[in-house]
Amino acid sequence: MNTYRILVINPGSTSTKLSMFENEKCLFTQDVFHDSSVLKEFLTINDQLPYRMEVVRSFLKDGAIDLHGVDAIVGRGGGCYSVTGGVYRIDDCLIEDTRMARGGLYHSSMLGVQMAAELNREYGGIMLMMDPPVVDELCDLARVTGVDGVYRTAVSHALNLKATARKHAASIGRRYEDCNFIVCHIDGGISVTAHQKGRMIDGNDAGGGEGPFTPTRMGSMAVTDVLRLLDSKTREEFKSLCSQTGGFGSYYGTSNSDYIHELVKAGDKKAVRIWRAMIYQVIKYIGSMSTVLKGEVDGILLTGGLLRFPDVEEQIKESCQWIAPVTAYPGEFEQEAMALGALRVLRGEEEARTYTGKPVWDGFEDDA
CATH class of the missing domain: 3.30.420.40 (ATPase, nucleotide binding domain)
Known part of the structure:
Protein backbone atom coordinates (compact mmCIF):
# COMPACT_ATOMS: atom_id res chain seq x y z
CA MET A 1 0.00 0.00 0.00
CA ASN A 2 1.29 3.45 -0.92
CA THR A 3 2.21 5.91 1.80
CA TYR A 4 0.74 9.36 1.23
CA ARG A 5 1.83 12.53 3.02
CA ILE A 6 -0.93 15.06 3.67
CA LEU A 7 -0.72 18.53 5.23
CA VAL A 8 -3.95 19.93 6.71
CA ILE A 9 -4.42 23.68 7.30
CA ASN A 10 -7.36 24.92 9.37
CA PRO A 11 -7.43 28.68 10.11
CA GLY A 12 -9.97 29.77 12.73
CA SER A 13 -10.96 33.12 14.18
CA THR A 14 -8.23 33.15 16.82
CA SER A 15 -5.98 30.22 15.89
CA THR A 16 -4.46 28.21 13.06
CA LYS A 17 -4.50 24.44 13.45
CA LEU A 18 -2.00 22.45 11.40
CA SER A 19 -1.55 18.69 11.08
CA MET A 20 0.75 16.37 9.16
CA PHE A 21 -0.55 12.93 8.24
CA GLU A 22 0.91 9.80 6.72
CA ASN A 23 -2.13 7.94 5.43
CA GLU A 24 -4.50 7.70 8.42
CA LYS A 25 -1.80 8.41 11.00
CA CYS A 26 -1.41 11.92 12.38
CA LEU A 27 2.30 12.56 12.84
CA PHE A 28 2.15 16.06 14.27
CA THR A 29 -0.55 18.60 15.20
CA GLN A 30 -0.20 22.12 16.47
CA ASP A 31 -2.93 24.64 17.28
CA VAL A 32 -1.36 28.09 17.32
CA PHE A 33 -3.29 30.80 19.18
CA HIS A 34 -3.37 34.30 17.69
CA ASP A 35 -3.92 37.09 20.18
CA SER A 36 -6.76 39.39 19.19
CA SER A 37 -4.51 42.40 19.76
CA VAL A 38 -2.27 41.12 16.94
CA LEU A 39 -5.10 40.28 14.55
CA LYS A 40 -6.63 43.74 15.07
CA GLU A 41 -3.56 45.21 13.40
CA PHE A 42 -4.78 43.79 10.07
CA LEU A 43 -7.46 45.75 8.27
CA THR A 44 -9.00 42.67 6.62
CA ILE A 45 -8.85 38.91 7.12
CA ASN A 46 -7.02 38.56 3.80
CA ASP A 47 -4.33 40.89 5.14
CA GLN A 48 -3.53 38.22 7.75
CA LEU A 49 -2.19 35.84 5.09
CA PRO A 50 1.56 36.64 5.45
CA TYR A 51 1.27 36.51 9.25
CA ARG A 52 -0.49 33.16 9.17
CA MET A 53 2.04 31.78 6.67
CA GLU A 54 4.79 32.51 9.17
CA VAL A 55 2.89 30.30 11.60
CA VAL A 56 2.89 27.49 9.02
CA ARG A 57 6.62 27.82 8.42
CA SER A 58 7.31 27.71 12.15
CA PHE A 59 5.15 24.57 12.35
CA LEU A 60 7.19 22.90 9.62
CA LYS A 61 10.46 23.92 11.25
CA ASP A 62 9.46 22.83 14.76
CA GLY A 63 8.28 19.46 13.46
CA ALA A 64 11.33 19.02 11.20
CA ILE A 65 8.89 18.51 8.33
CA ASP A 66 10.18 18.66 4.76
CA LEU A 67 7.20 19.24 2.47
CA HIS A 68 9.06 18.41 -0.73
CA GLY A 69 7.20 15.55 -2.33
CA VAL A 70 4.03 16.12 -0.29
CA ASP A 71 1.07 14.37 -1.91
CA ALA A 72 -1.77 16.66 -0.83
CA ILE A 73 -2.31 19.99 0.92
CA VAL A 74 -5.81 20.44 2.30
CA GLY A 75 -7.04 23.93 3.20
CA ARG A 76 -10.26 24.47 5.13
CA GLY A 77 -12.80 26.07 2.84
CA GLY A 78 -14.32 29.47 3.48
CA GLY A 79 -16.87 31.82 1.97
CA CYS A 80 -16.88 30.77 -1.68
CA TYR A 81 -20.22 30.31 -3.43
CA SER A 82 -22.29 27.53 -1.87
CA VAL A 83 -21.44 23.95 -2.80
CA THR A 84 -22.71 20.46 -2.07
CA GLY A 85 -20.68 18.42 0.40
CA GLY A 86 -17.53 16.65 -0.72
CA VAL A 87 -13.87 17.10 -1.60
CA TYR A 88 -12.98 19.80 -4.13
CA ARG A 89 -9.83 20.59 -6.06
CA ILE A 90 -8.55 24.06 -5.29
CA ASP A 91 -8.15 26.11 -8.46
CA ASP A 92 -7.76 29.80 -9.28
CA CYS A 93 -11.53 30.35 -9.45
CA LEU A 94 -12.08 28.83 -6.00
CA ILE A 95 -9.21 30.83 -4.53
CA GLU A 96 -10.50 34.11 -5.92
CA ASP A 97 -14.14 33.52 -4.93
CA THR A 98 -13.06 32.53 -1.42
CA ARG A 99 -10.76 35.54 -1.11
CA MET A 100 -13.64 37.81 -2.15
CA ALA A 101 -16.15 35.98 0.12
CA ARG A 102 -18.51 35.60 -2.85
CA GLY A 103 -20.82 33.37 -0.83
CA GLY A 104 -21.33 36.03 1.84
CA LEU A 105 -19.43 34.33 4.69
CA TYR A 106 -16.61 36.58 5.91
CA HIS A 107 -14.62 34.36 8.25
CA SER A 108 -10.99 33.38 8.87
CA SER A 109 -11.63 30.02 7.21
CA MET A 110 -11.33 31.91 3.90
CA LEU A 111 -7.54 31.84 4.40
CA GLY A 112 -7.35 28.03 4.20
CA VAL A 113 -7.38 27.64 0.43
CA GLN A 114 -5.09 30.66 0.05
CA MET A 115 -2.52 29.15 2.42
CA ALA A 116 -2.71 25.83 0.58
CA ALA A 117 -1.99 27.64 -2.70
CA GLU A 118 1.01 29.45 -1.19
CA LEU A 119 2.58 26.14 -0.16
CA ASN A 120 1.65 24.41 -3.40
CA ARG A 121 3.68 26.93 -5.36
CA GLU A 122 6.72 25.97 -3.31
CA TYR A 123 6.25 22.25 -2.71
CA GLY A 124 3.70 20.89 -5.20
CA GLY A 125 1.10 18.29 -4.29
CA ILE A 126 -2.61 18.40 -5.11
CA MET A 127 -4.63 21.13 -3.40
CA LEU A 128 -7.98 20.19 -1.88
CA MET A 129 -10.87 21.70 0.09
CA MET A 130 -13.53 19.68 1.93
CA ASP A 131 -17.02 20.44 3.27
CA PRO A 132 -16.69 24.22 3.74
CA PRO A 133 -19.12 26.12 6.01
CA VAL A 134 -21.20 27.07 2.95
CA VAL A 135 -22.24 23.49 2.13
CA ASP A 136 -25.83 23.80 0.87
CA GLU A 137 -27.90 20.62 0.56
CA LEU A 138 -31.15 22.09 1.85
CA CYS A 139 -34.43 20.63 0.69
CA GLY A 331 -14.26 17.86 20.52
CA GLU A 332 -14.06 17.94 16.75
CA PHE A 333 -12.75 15.81 13.88
CA GLU A 334 -11.98 18.46 11.29
CA GLN A 335 -8.28 17.69 10.82
CA GLU A 336 -8.91 13.96 10.58
CA ALA A 337 -11.83 14.47 8.20
CA MET A 338 -9.82 16.63 5.80
CA ALA A 339 -6.91 14.17 5.82
CA LEU A 340 -9.18 11.17 5.20
CA GLY A 341 -10.97 13.02 2.39
CA ALA A 342 -7.63 13.68 0.71
CA LEU A 343 -6.61 10.07 1.26
CA ARG A 344 -9.75 8.79 -0.49
CA VAL A 345 -8.92 10.98 -3.48
CA LEU A 346 -5.27 9.88 -3.55
CA ARG A 347 -6.28 6.22 -3.39
CA GLY A 348 -8.82 6.64 -6.16
CA GLU A 349 -11.74 5.81 -3.86
CA GLU A 350 -13.38 9.19 -4.47
CA GLU A 351 -13.07 11.69 -7.29
CA ALA A 352 -12.35 15.27 -6.29
CA ARG A 353 -15.04 17.65 -7.49
CA THR A 354 -14.55 20.77 -9.58
CA TYR A 355 -15.78 24.07 -8.16
CA THR A 356 -18.22 25.65 -10.63
CA GLY A 357 -17.90 29.30 -9.61
CA LYS A 358 -21.68 29.46 -9.17
CA PRO A 359 -23.89 28.91 -6.10
CA VAL A 360 -25.31 25.40 -5.91
CA TRP A 361 -28.79 26.95 -5.64
CA ASP A 362 -29.83 30.34 -6.98
CA GLY A 363 -33.60 30.55 -6.74
CA PHE A 364 -36.65 28.65 -7.95
CA GLU A 365 -37.56 28.45 -11.63
CA ASP A 366 -40.87 30.24 -11.05
CA ASP A 367 -39.32 33.22 -9.24
CA ALA A 368 -40.32 36.48 -10.87
Whole structure:
Protein backbone atom coordinates (compact mmCIF):
# COMPACT_ATOMS: atom_id res chain seq x y z
CA MET A 1 0.00 0.00 0.00
CA ASN A 2 1.29 3.45 -0.92
CA THR A 3 2.21 5.91 1.80
CA TYR A 4 0.74 9.36 1.23
CA ARG A 5 1.83 12.53 3.02
CA ILE A 6 -0.93 15.06 3.67
CA LEU A 7 -0.72 18.53 5.23
CA VAL A 8 -3.95 19.93 6.71
CA ILE A 9 -4.42 23.68 7.30
CA ASN A 10 -7.36 24.92 9.37
CA PRO A 11 -7.43 28.68 10.11
CA GLY A 12 -9.97 29.77 12.73
CA SER A 13 -10.96 33.12 14.18
CA THR A 14 -8.23 33.15 16.82
CA SER A 15 -5.98 30.22 15.89
CA THR A 16 -4.46 28.21 13.06
CA LYS A 17 -4.50 24.44 13.45
CA LEU A 18 -2.00 22.45 11.40
CA SER A 19 -1.55 18.69 11.08
CA MET A 20 0.75 16.37 9.16
CA PHE A 21 -0.55 12.93 8.24
CA GLU A 22 0.91 9.80 6.72
CA ASN A 23 -2.13 7.94 5.43
CA GLU A 24 -4.50 7.70 8.42
CA LYS A 25 -1.80 8.41 11.00
CA CYS A 26 -1.41 11.92 12.38
CA LEU A 27 2.30 12.56 12.84
CA PHE A 28 2.15 16.06 14.27
CA THR A 29 -0.55 18.60 15.20
CA GLN A 30 -0.20 22.12 16.47
CA ASP A 31 -2.93 24.64 17.28
CA VAL A 32 -1.36 28.09 17.32
CA PHE A 33 -3.29 30.80 19.18
CA HIS A 34 -3.37 34.30 17.69
CA ASP A 35 -3.92 37.09 20.18
CA SER A 36 -6.76 39.39 19.19
CA SER A 37 -4.51 42.40 19.76
CA VAL A 38 -2.27 41.12 16.94
CA LEU A 39 -5.10 40.28 14.55
CA LYS A 40 -6.63 43.74 15.07
CA GLU A 41 -3.56 45.21 13.40
CA PHE A 42 -4.78 43.79 10.07
CA LEU A 43 -7.46 45.75 8.27
CA THR A 44 -9.00 42.67 6.62
CA ILE A 45 -8.85 38.91 7.12
CA ASN A 46 -7.02 38.56 3.80
CA ASP A 47 -4.33 40.89 5.14
CA GLN A 48 -3.53 38.22 7.75
CA LEU A 49 -2.19 35.84 5.09
CA PRO A 50 1.56 36.64 5.45
CA TYR A 51 1.27 36.51 9.25
CA ARG A 52 -0.49 33.16 9.17
CA MET A 53 2.04 31.78 6.67
CA GLU A 54 4.79 32.51 9.17
CA VAL A 55 2.89 30.30 11.60
CA VAL A 56 2.89 27.49 9.02
CA ARG A 57 6.62 27.82 8.42
CA SER A 58 7.31 27.71 12.15
CA PHE A 59 5.15 24.57 12.35
CA LEU A 60 7.19 22.90 9.62
CA LYS A 61 10.46 23.92 11.25
CA ASP A 62 9.46 22.83 14.76
CA GLY A 63 8.28 19.46 13.46
CA ALA A 64 11.33 19.02 11.20
CA ILE A 65 8.89 18.51 8.33
CA ASP A 66 10.18 18.66 4.76
CA LEU A 67 7.20 19.24 2.47
CA HIS A 68 9.06 18.41 -0.73
CA GLY A 69 7.20 15.55 -2.33
CA VAL A 70 4.03 16.12 -0.29
CA ASP A 71 1.07 14.37 -1.91
CA ALA A 72 -1.77 16.66 -0.83
CA ILE A 73 -2.31 19.99 0.92
CA VAL A 74 -5.81 20.44 2.30
CA GLY A 75 -7.04 23.93 3.20
CA ARG A 76 -10.26 24.47 5.13
CA GLY A 77 -12.80 26.07 2.84
CA GLY A 78 -14.32 29.47 3.48
CA GLY A 79 -16.87 31.82 1.97
CA CYS A 80 -16.88 30.77 -1.68
CA TYR A 81 -20.22 30.31 -3.43
CA SER A 82 -22.29 27.53 -1.87
CA VAL A 83 -21.44 23.95 -2.80
CA THR A 84 -22.71 20.46 -2.07
CA GLY A 85 -20.68 18.42 0.40
CA GLY A 86 -17.53 16.65 -0.72
CA VAL A 87 -13.87 17.10 -1.60
CA TYR A 88 -12.98 19.80 -4.13
CA ARG A 89 -9.83 20.59 -6.06
CA ILE A 90 -8.55 24.06 -5.29
CA ASP A 91 -8.15 26.11 -8.46
CA ASP A 92 -7.76 29.80 -9.28
CA CYS A 93 -11.53 30.35 -9.45
CA LEU A 94 -12.08 28.83 -6.00
CA ILE A 95 -9.21 30.83 -4.53
CA GLU A 96 -10.50 34.11 -5.92
CA ASP A 97 -14.14 33.52 -4.93
CA THR A 98 -13.06 32.53 -1.42
CA ARG A 99 -10.76 35.54 -1.11
CA MET A 100 -13.64 37.81 -2.15
CA ALA A 101 -16.15 35.98 0.12
CA ARG A 102 -18.51 35.60 -2.85
CA GLY A 103 -20.82 33.37 -0.83
CA GLY A 104 -21.33 36.03 1.84
CA LEU A 105 -19.43 34.33 4.69
CA TYR A 106 -16.61 36.58 5.91
CA HIS A 107 -14.62 34.36 8.25
CA SER A 108 -10.99 33.38 8.87
CA SER A 109 -11.63 30.02 7.21
CA MET A 110 -11.33 31.91 3.90
CA LEU A 111 -7.54 31.84 4.40
CA GLY A 112 -7.35 28.03 4.20
CA VAL A 113 -7.38 27.64 0.43
CA GLN A 114 -5.09 30.66 0.05
CA MET A 115 -2.52 29.15 2.42
CA ALA A 116 -2.71 25.83 0.58
CA ALA A 117 -1.99 27.64 -2.70
CA GLU A 118 1.01 29.45 -1.19
CA LEU A 119 2.58 26.14 -0.16
CA ASN A 120 1.65 24.41 -3.40
CA ARG A 121 3.68 26.93 -5.36
CA GLU A 122 6.72 25.97 -3.31
CA TYR A 123 6.25 22.25 -2.71
CA GLY A 124 3.70 20.89 -5.20
CA GLY A 125 1.10 18.29 -4.29
CA ILE A 126 -2.61 18.40 -5.11
CA MET A 127 -4.63 21.13 -3.40
CA LEU A 128 -7.98 20.19 -1.88
CA MET A 129 -10.87 21.70 0.09
CA MET A 130 -13.53 19.68 1.93
CA ASP A 131 -17.02 20.44 3.27
CA PRO A 132 -16.69 24.22 3.74
CA PRO A 133 -19.12 26.12 6.01
CA VAL A 134 -21.20 27.07 2.95
CA VAL A 135 -22.24 23.49 2.13
CA ASP A 136 -25.83 23.80 0.87
CA GLU A 137 -27.90 20.62 0.56
CA LEU A 138 -31.15 22.09 1.85
CA CYS A 139 -34.43 20.63 0.69
CA ASP A 140 -36.60 23.13 -1.17
CA LEU A 141 -39.09 23.64 1.67
CA ALA A 142 -36.26 24.53 4.07
CA ARG A 143 -35.33 27.51 1.89
CA VAL A 144 -38.64 29.38 1.95
CA THR A 145 -39.33 32.33 4.28
CA GLY A 146 -42.46 34.46 4.69
CA VAL A 147 -41.01 37.29 2.60
CA ASP A 148 -41.07 37.04 -1.18
CA GLY A 149 -37.57 36.88 -2.61
CA VAL A 150 -35.85 36.24 0.73
CA TYR A 151 -34.52 32.71 1.19
CA ARG A 152 -32.79 30.92 4.03
CA THR A 153 -29.14 30.16 3.49
CA ALA A 154 -27.07 27.27 4.74
CA VAL A 155 -24.03 28.13 6.86
CA SER A 156 -22.97 25.58 9.44
CA HIS A 157 -20.06 23.65 10.93
CA ALA A 158 -20.43 21.33 7.94
CA LEU A 159 -16.94 19.83 8.13
CA ASN A 160 -17.27 18.59 11.71
CA LEU A 161 -20.96 17.70 11.35
CA LYS A 162 -20.39 15.45 8.36
CA ALA A 163 -17.19 13.99 9.84
CA THR A 164 -19.06 13.04 13.01
CA ALA A 165 -21.87 11.49 10.98
CA ARG A 166 -19.43 9.41 8.93
CA LYS A 167 -17.57 8.30 12.05
CA HIS A 168 -20.77 7.23 13.80
CA ALA A 169 -22.11 5.42 10.74
CA ALA A 170 -18.87 3.43 10.50
CA SER A 171 -19.08 2.59 14.23
CA ILE A 172 -22.47 0.92 13.68
CA GLY A 173 -21.36 -0.84 10.51
CA ARG A 174 -23.29 1.36 8.09
CA ARG A 175 -22.65 4.00 5.44
CA TYR A 176 -23.41 7.65 6.08
CA GLU A 177 -25.33 7.65 2.80
CA ASP A 178 -27.70 5.00 4.17
CA CYS A 179 -28.53 6.69 7.49
CA ASN A 180 -30.69 9.50 8.89
CA PHE A 181 -29.02 11.49 11.67
CA ILE A 182 -29.57 14.65 13.68
CA VAL A 183 -26.09 16.08 14.21
CA CYS A 184 -25.30 18.96 16.58
CA HIS A 185 -22.06 20.92 16.83
CA ILE A 186 -22.13 22.61 20.25
CA ASP A 187 -19.37 25.10 21.05
CA GLY A 188 -18.82 28.83 20.60
CA GLY A 189 -21.21 28.46 17.67
CA ILE A 190 -24.02 25.91 17.53
CA SER A 191 -25.36 24.02 14.50
CA VAL A 192 -28.30 21.59 14.72
CA THR A 193 -28.79 19.75 11.43
CA ALA A 194 -30.85 17.01 9.78
CA HIS A 195 -28.91 14.53 7.62
CA GLN A 196 -30.93 12.33 5.28
CA LYS A 197 -29.08 9.61 3.37
CA GLY A 198 -25.83 11.57 3.22
CA ARG A 199 -27.30 15.02 2.59
CA MET A 200 -27.69 17.81 5.16
CA ILE A 201 -31.24 18.77 4.22
CA ASP A 202 -32.02 21.28 6.99
CA GLY A 203 -30.56 23.07 9.99
CA ASN A 204 -30.21 26.46 11.60
CA ASP A 205 -28.22 29.12 9.76
CA ALA A 206 -25.44 29.27 12.34
CA GLY A 207 -23.44 31.80 10.33
CA GLY A 208 -26.45 34.09 10.08
CA GLY A 209 -27.20 34.02 13.80
CA GLU A 210 -30.24 31.75 13.59
CA GLY A 211 -30.82 29.05 16.20
CA PRO A 212 -29.94 28.59 19.89
CA PHE A 213 -27.98 31.33 21.63
CA THR A 214 -24.38 30.31 22.24
CA PRO A 215 -21.41 31.46 24.34
CA THR A 216 -20.81 34.21 21.75
CA ARG A 217 -24.08 34.65 19.81
CA MET A 218 -27.50 36.02 20.70
CA GLY A 219 -29.36 33.43 18.59
CA SER A 220 -32.89 33.72 17.21
CA MET A 221 -35.18 36.39 18.63
CA ALA A 222 -38.61 37.73 17.71
CA VAL A 223 -38.37 40.49 15.10
CA THR A 224 -40.22 42.87 17.42
CA ASP A 225 -37.56 42.28 20.12
CA VAL A 226 -34.82 42.86 17.56
CA LEU A 227 -36.41 46.15 16.49
CA ARG A 228 -36.60 47.33 20.11
CA LEU A 229 -32.97 46.34 20.60
CA LEU A 230 -31.94 48.34 17.55
CA ASP A 231 -33.28 51.47 19.20
CA SER A 232 -30.64 51.20 21.91
CA LYS A 233 -27.71 49.77 19.91
CA THR A 234 -25.61 50.94 17.01
CA ARG A 235 -25.49 48.75 13.92
CA GLU A 236 -21.97 47.60 14.85
CA GLU A 237 -23.00 46.79 18.42
CA PHE A 238 -25.90 44.75 17.13
CA LYS A 239 -23.71 42.87 14.64
CA SER A 240 -21.34 42.08 17.48
CA LEU A 241 -24.20 40.60 19.53
CA CYS A 242 -24.96 38.30 16.59
CA SER A 243 -21.46 36.86 16.36
CA GLN A 244 -19.13 37.88 19.22
CA THR A 245 -20.66 39.47 22.31
CA GLY A 246 -24.09 37.84 22.53
CA GLY A 247 -25.02 34.81 24.64
CA PHE A 248 -22.74 34.37 27.64
CA GLY A 249 -20.88 37.50 26.57
CA SER A 250 -24.02 39.59 26.96
CA TYR A 251 -24.74 38.26 30.46
CA TYR A 252 -21.22 38.08 31.86
CA GLY A 253 -18.91 40.05 29.57
CA THR A 254 -17.05 36.85 28.69
CA SER A 255 -17.70 33.85 26.46
CA ASN A 256 -15.45 31.65 28.61
CA SER A 257 -17.56 28.52 29.04
CA ASP A 258 -15.25 27.10 31.70
CA TYR A 259 -15.84 30.18 33.85
CA ILE A 260 -19.62 30.02 33.35
CA HIS A 261 -19.73 26.31 34.10
CA GLU A 262 -17.80 26.81 37.33
CA LEU A 263 -20.60 29.17 38.39
CA VAL A 264 -23.11 26.48 37.43
CA LYS A 265 -21.29 23.88 39.51
CA ALA A 266 -21.25 26.33 42.44
CA GLY A 267 -25.03 26.59 42.22
CA ASP A 268 -25.28 30.19 40.98
CA LYS A 269 -28.98 30.47 40.11
CA LYS A 270 -28.55 32.88 37.21
CA ALA A 271 -25.72 30.87 35.65
CA VAL A 272 -27.70 27.62 36.00
CA ARG A 273 -30.71 29.23 34.31
CA ILE A 274 -28.70 30.64 31.39
CA TRP A 275 -26.65 27.47 30.89
CA ARG A 276 -29.69 25.21 30.94
CA ALA A 277 -31.63 27.59 28.70
CA MET A 278 -28.95 27.36 26.02
CA ILE A 279 -29.16 23.55 26.06
CA TYR A 280 -32.97 23.78 26.19
CA GLN A 281 -32.88 25.71 22.93
CA VAL A 282 -30.62 23.07 21.36
CA ILE A 283 -33.17 20.44 22.43
CA LYS A 284 -36.00 22.36 20.75
CA TYR A 285 -34.06 22.45 17.48
CA ILE A 286 -33.31 18.73 17.77
CA GLY A 287 -37.05 18.14 18.08
CA SER A 288 -37.74 20.19 14.97
CA MET A 289 -35.11 18.27 12.98
CA SER A 290 -36.74 14.99 14.02
CA THR A 291 -39.97 16.09 12.36
CA VAL A 292 -38.07 17.07 9.22
CA LEU A 293 -36.88 13.45 9.11
CA LYS A 294 -40.47 12.26 9.82
CA GLY A 295 -39.31 10.47 12.95
CA GLU A 296 -37.01 8.16 10.99
CA VAL A 297 -33.85 8.96 12.96
CA ASP A 298 -30.99 6.46 13.30
CA GLY A 299 -29.15 8.53 15.88
CA ILE A 300 -28.71 11.93 17.52
CA LEU A 301 -25.02 12.83 17.44
CA LEU A 302 -23.44 15.51 19.62
CA THR A 303 -20.03 16.99 18.95
CA GLY A 304 -18.08 20.17 19.71
CA GLY A 305 -16.11 21.66 22.57
CA LEU A 306 -18.99 22.05 25.06
CA LEU A 307 -19.40 18.26 25.20
CA ARG A 308 -16.46 18.33 27.62
CA PHE A 309 -19.11 19.17 30.19
CA PRO A 310 -21.04 15.92 30.91
CA ASP A 311 -24.26 17.71 31.86
CA VAL A 312 -24.69 18.92 28.26
CA GLU A 313 -25.04 15.35 27.04
CA GLU A 314 -27.10 14.37 30.09
CA GLN A 315 -29.65 17.16 29.62
CA ILE A 316 -30.05 16.41 25.90
CA LYS A 317 -30.41 12.67 26.56
CA GLU A 318 -33.05 13.33 29.18
CA SER A 319 -35.22 15.15 26.64
CA CYS A 320 -34.31 13.44 23.35
CA GLN A 321 -33.41 9.82 24.00
CA TRP A 322 -36.99 8.81 23.10
CA ILE A 323 -36.44 10.09 19.55
CA ALA A 324 -33.29 8.04 18.88
CA PRO A 325 -30.11 6.93 20.66
CA VAL A 326 -27.94 9.91 21.67
CA THR A 327 -24.17 9.56 21.20
CA ALA A 328 -21.58 12.16 22.18
CA TYR A 329 -18.30 12.79 20.35
CA PRO A 330 -16.60 15.54 22.37
CA GLY A 331 -14.26 17.86 20.52
CA GLU A 332 -14.06 17.94 16.75
CA PHE A 333 -12.75 15.81 13.88
CA GLU A 334 -11.98 18.46 11.29
CA GLN A 335 -8.28 17.69 10.82
CA GLU A 336 -8.91 13.96 10.58
CA ALA A 337 -11.83 14.47 8.20
CA MET A 338 -9.82 16.63 5.80
CA ALA A 339 -6.91 14.17 5.82
CA LEU A 340 -9.18 11.17 5.20
CA GLY A 341 -10.97 13.02 2.39
CA ALA A 342 -7.63 13.68 0.71
CA LEU A 343 -6.61 10.07 1.26
CA ARG A 344 -9.75 8.79 -0.49
CA VAL A 345 -8.92 10.98 -3.48
CA LEU A 346 -5.27 9.88 -3.55
CA ARG A 347 -6.28 6.22 -3.39
CA GLY A 348 -8.82 6.64 -6.16
CA GLU A 349 -11.74 5.81 -3.86
CA GLU A 350 -13.38 9.19 -4.47
CA GLU A 351 -13.07 11.69 -7.29
CA ALA A 352 -12.35 15.27 -6.29
CA ARG A 353 -15.04 17.65 -7.49
CA THR A 354 -14.55 20.77 -9.58
CA TYR A 355 -15.78 24.07 -8.16
CA THR A 356 -18.22 25.65 -10.63
CA GLY A 357 -17.90 29.30 -9.61
CA LYS A 358 -21.68 29.46 -9.17
CA PRO A 359 -23.89 28.91 -6.10
CA VAL A 360 -25.31 25.40 -5.91
CA TRP A 361 -28.79 26.95 -5.64
CA ASP A 362 -29.83 30.34 -6.98
CA GLY A 363 -33.60 30.55 -6.74
CA PHE A 364 -36.65 28.65 -7.95
CA GLU A 365 -37.56 28.45 -11.63
CA ASP A 366 -40.87 30.24 -11.05
CA ASP A 367 -39.32 33.22 -9.24
CA ALA A 368 -40.32 36.48 -10.87
